[in-house]
Amino acid sequence: MSGALALQARGLKKAYRGVVAVESLDLDVEAGTVLGFLGPNGAGKTTVIRMLSTVLRPDAGRFSVAGVPQDQPVEIRRRVGVLPESAGYPPGQTGEEWLRFHAELFCRPRADARVTARRLLAEVGLAERGGSLISGYSRGMRQRLGIARALVNGPQVVFLDEPTLGLDPMGQFQVLELMTRIAGEHGVTVVLSTHLLAEVEQACDRVLILNRGRVVAQGTVAEVARRAAAPRRGLVRVPPELRSRALEVLAACEVGAVAADRDHRGELVLTVPAGAAPDKAASLALRRLLEEGVPVLGFTLEGGRLSDAFLTVTENADGRDR
């Protein structure tokens, strides 16, 4: 690590009435990073965010945020902004009133709070609706208002917990575009908890995958995809008239699941099971096809994707647990 650490955690642990939510989490995130925080439902992502933002107290372990140790929770809260998962909004207040209130809670004078609220509303594209009651906001507007609230204190670290949950594609795009802009323009560290793997691939510098309270993969998006998800799918092209024969041969050599295309053009998809060496499986399959007199017109091994990595590491972890 070369830069200053925005987040550091060692052995962080949290259990709810005996059920472990987070188990011995170690974390190092450099300042200015956009971290994709991934994991299946119940992996412990929200618990980690709540611990790092000092809303929940860990059972064990230690952490620091923006260089401030956990025993100074008020100072940490001054330096972080959080969009909580399923955040509620007071329906009887206007967006501007709500932001002003939160700005004042961060010790901003009344006039300054008003200026801050209006600036943030403009920044998240709600300048026109700042005077409207929140009850009239769409879900996407509420999420953008929540992001504005997370920025009300000029934070050094921003946690966005499922900011695109329940949004339509346009809403998802707007929120992620906003997040990317915030990270780029202001140089804050962003922790993005989401299920949208494609967006994480696009917007995040690094990724951390959590499963059952444990970190199962972390690194740059490319590293995680490469390390955890070596190519698992190969596309084999054979003459259309030999398609059925090729299916039989591949099924017999037991290198993985085989599926044929529906339009009978002679393309077969070979999926190597997790844990198997894909290059060996592919060479065996191709050798057997040629031995059985099925010419191979083309072969492509698909590159590893984050979604493959996600499935691989979470499946592997689940397998170990069983």
Next chain:
Amino acid sequence: MAAIGDRPVGAGRRAWTVVAERELRDLWLAGRGLPLLLAYSVLLSVTSYLVAANQALNFLEQREAVSLTLQVAVAVGALLVLLGAADSVSGERERGTLESLLLSPAPRRALIIGKGIAAVSLWAAAWAVSVPYVWYLGRGVGVVGVAVASGLVVGSLLALFLVGYGLLVSTVLSSNRLSLSVSLFALLALYAPTQMPTAVQNSWIGDLLLRVDPFTAGLRYLGKLIINGHGPGQDAGWLIGPVLAAFVALAVALTVAGRLTLHGGAQT
């Protein structure tokens, strides 16, 4: 957005004033404050009518009429405070807005104090509404001043007790419905000693129970001042219960408020 590190330090108002202002606006401009006060006014109007205007039902001496109306005003006014306080934190929890508050650097106690002030404002408004009724019923017998002043003192003590109790319950319990149920059940329990047989009430244990219970003690004190015409200091012993209850409830509520958590229960 402000630049990184651009954070005001102590430049704004104190957090409890910010929260209190927001809660007062929500309560009185957009919330339940006015409907509750309207219902309270209707109740006082009906009570006053029954004790004063309806000759067929009016079997009370004028001082007793003032005392009865004042006791209703104080008891129901305090109930309003309890309703407000019991909803304060658990309501935020249920609406999903508590986490945003907990993410601010404001001390937990400041959040609770601000909410408590809004709840107590219900009593202040109720007392203001009750003054004309007391004046109307008590005019001519020289008890209006005593009734208004003693009602304010006793009602304020009971309001402080109930705001502390309501905030405590609301802080600890995760469900708003549970918080309201527990609060109202406790209030009913506080009225229970008034239902004891007269013989029991006159025994030493009954007397102790009436004095310890802040509600019965406060209402007895009002009765002695208004009906019996005693001086304010003559029966001040009856105020020990309400004073102690208010002090203890507020102290416990503020202590627990320092460990306010997202899901209820006290954080250790």
